[in-house]
Amino acid sequence: MSVSNATATSISHxxxxxxxxFLGLYAFLTLLILILGSTIYYNLQKDLMLQTKRLQLEEYxxxxxxxxxxxxxxxxxxxxxPRNPLYRSAIYDADKVRIFSTLKHPEGVQLDKVIYITDHVIxxxxxxxxxxLGAKYVVVEIDDDRTWMMQTWRNILLYGGAxxxxxxxxxxMLVRLFLAPMRHAIHLLDRFIKDTTHELNxxxxAILSNIEMIDHSRIDPKEAKKIRRIEIAARTVSHIYQDLTYLILHHQIASQDVKVDLSALLKERIEYFRILADSKKIGIETDTQPGVTLVVDPGKMARLVDNLLSNAIKYNRRGGEVFVRLRPGELxxxxxxxxMDEKQIGEVFKRYKRFDTSVGGFGIGLNIVAMIAQEYGFKIDIHSKIAKGxxxxVRWDV
Amino acid sequence: MGRLSVTILLILSALQGSNVNVYERNCVACHRHVSPSLEKLFFDYLLKYSSERRVKRALADYLKHPTKKRSVASEEVIQKYGLMPKTWLRDTDLHKAIDTYWETYKVFGKIK
Known part of the structure; x- marks a missing residue:
């Protein structure tokens, strides 16, 4: 499963x-109407020209x-x-047999018509x-100078284009008009989330820093257990806060790439999540090579690691295992x-996709992972088996 | 004398088969002396009936049943010369004569 399949669905997109x-459909219908109108106009212009020529041809x-x-x-x-340089002619008998002709195009003369254009002649x-002389039909032929056609085409292109x-x-304008109420609602929702997120921080x-300040040795183990639960809950809220902030602000904040010690970052993030894992009796095994570095935005890398660890804990069974391995170019x-099954793996990077609604979260974790991976050109492979894990x-070029 | 009669008979019967002679003997022979001329009549037929098929059909029709209505000649001409007598030719001979008549005066290939 590659990141390119993971479309970061944004509102503007x-x-x-x-x-x-809409414009495609609209343009298609407009073109259809224009073609219809142009055809009618073209035929009218042709008829008009033929009517004008008809008087002259009648004289001939x-x-x-x-x-x-x-x-x-x-x-x-x-x-x-009888010949005249101004026109060519032919005579046909009642059985439409040609008696004599000076026509340029004698083949395919349509004797049942009055006037028509064929092969640049009228x-x-x-x-x-x-x-x-036995002639029932007289055919008079003149050249069609096609100026009327040029004029008609010019008008069609000019007015049709306009x-x-x-x-x-x-x-x-219509689309913008239709989308305006939707935009407004989205804008309101956006602002609400932004404000709420800000107010959460x-x-x-305050909760997390105060818990850190508590001296656990001076309180009895029962109270310490309760405080630990408070800390887990606060960290979960903090994690959600970080994800939401990333989603809302990542378009506006430029990446500040520096050389990041991934081994140290991973160790720190694992320690951060260990308390959460412990609460579900999940063990975290690590095999991290020290000194693995990468030029990346540390905040974004932390989000990527956090979300992978958070998912591994969230969707794990009680008493399960999480294994983390870090090598140069691979996590x-x-x-x-x-x-997950194959279908679920295909949809895993979609925003708001959650396979188990009983666990917390918004289904934005892997979407964020996909966005960060896309930004840095990381490749993500997911292998999964139902009930196995x-x-x-994540791979990157070294 | 008998030999001469046989020779004339042979010549006549040979001529009998020819289209030209049917026409010459039955049409030209008379119209050479009697108006209107065959050429004038042909162009009158052309003027009224146009095509070969229609001219030939009208001619055959008139020759078999000559009436004022079927005639292309004007009232005055009919009054002056009268209607033609009904033909006594067999159909095949009549058509042969008409074919020759058409070939003689047709305008196809003659206009320059």
Whole structure:
């Protein structure tokens, strides 16, 4: 299980995703409408152009029919087809057989239409009442200079583009409008958590520092046991406080990386958690190589170690074992707890994911571990067996 | 004398099979002297019926059942020259004659 799979779901991230999804759908629908509108506009422009050309073509066809009439009458003397450099033409009989043609594109002439464009030429078809030379259909052909098409495309691109931009802008505004109440609620919740967290710090620290000041030798063992319980509870609250502070503030605080003696840090954190482990009769075995160092933010490294140890204790059985091993480039934390199946391992880094709600916490521990690992490029491997226990191995480049 | 008669008979029967002769003997022979001319009539048919198929069908129809209604000639022409008598040709000969008539005056391939 690699860290890259662990997505640190932040509010702004999901908001962006929603925004993009909505804009995608919105842009698609807008494009669909624009394409439909453009097609209608294009066809209208084409029809308009053909209507204008039709008048001219009708004149040409009348001229041609006059020529055909003369040719029909004087066919015994003249046999030259009436031609004009302004247009090309063809004549077809009632069975649509071509009698004569000067067309550039005689193939595929559509005699059942009146006017149409094909292969950059415009064809106009006139049906005769008197079939001079047997011609029922007269086809007049002129070149299509395509200026109308250029103009139409320019308009479509110009106005279509402007409309698309306008729609997209209004789409963005709409999304922001819809998201505003949600943002507001999240902002309020954020502030509430921040304030609450801040207010927790002072009393918890007061409790812990005062417990440390108590001289255990001067109080009777019964009282000492109660004070120990108070200390465990206070440390748990302190741990939650540290996690919440990290989650809320980690975006705003730049990492202050220094060379950290991991062996010493680990020893200190194990000692800190030993009291918690003792309360569950869990033994902590260690195999730490001294002098293992790493350039990292000590606060963040402490959060990583704390969360691994906290989980190993929290999800362990009563009287279980926790094994911690430290080598250059590798930290292993093993427990004899409830374990996880493959599906659970896949979801372990998700925020607010808790596999056992009977134990305390918010399900943010491993999410924090994943975020820190991602920041420093650590690789995390998790192996686990149900009812046997889990082991988490953090690896880094030496 | 008998030999000469046989020769003429042979020539006539040879000619009988030819399309041209059916047309020449039955159409041209008469219209050469009687108006309207075959060419004029052909262009009148073309003007009214347009295509080869339609012209030939109309011609056959008229020749078999000549009526004022079926004629392409004007009222005056009919009054002046009268309607043609009903053809006595067999259908095959009639079609042969009409085919020759079409081939003689058709405009296909003649326009420049």
């Amino acid at each position: 999901s908001e962006k995703r929603t925004l993009w999804r 066809s009348k001229e041609l029919i006059d020529g055909l009439k003369l040719l029909h009458i004087y066919f015994d003397r003249y046999r030259t087809y 064809h106009y078809i006139h049906v005769l009442d008197s079939y001079y 409309t698309l931009v306008l729609f997209l802008l209004s789409g963005v 002072t009393p918890v620290n 292993l934390v093993q427990d004899t707890g409830i374990g 889990s082991e988490v191995i």
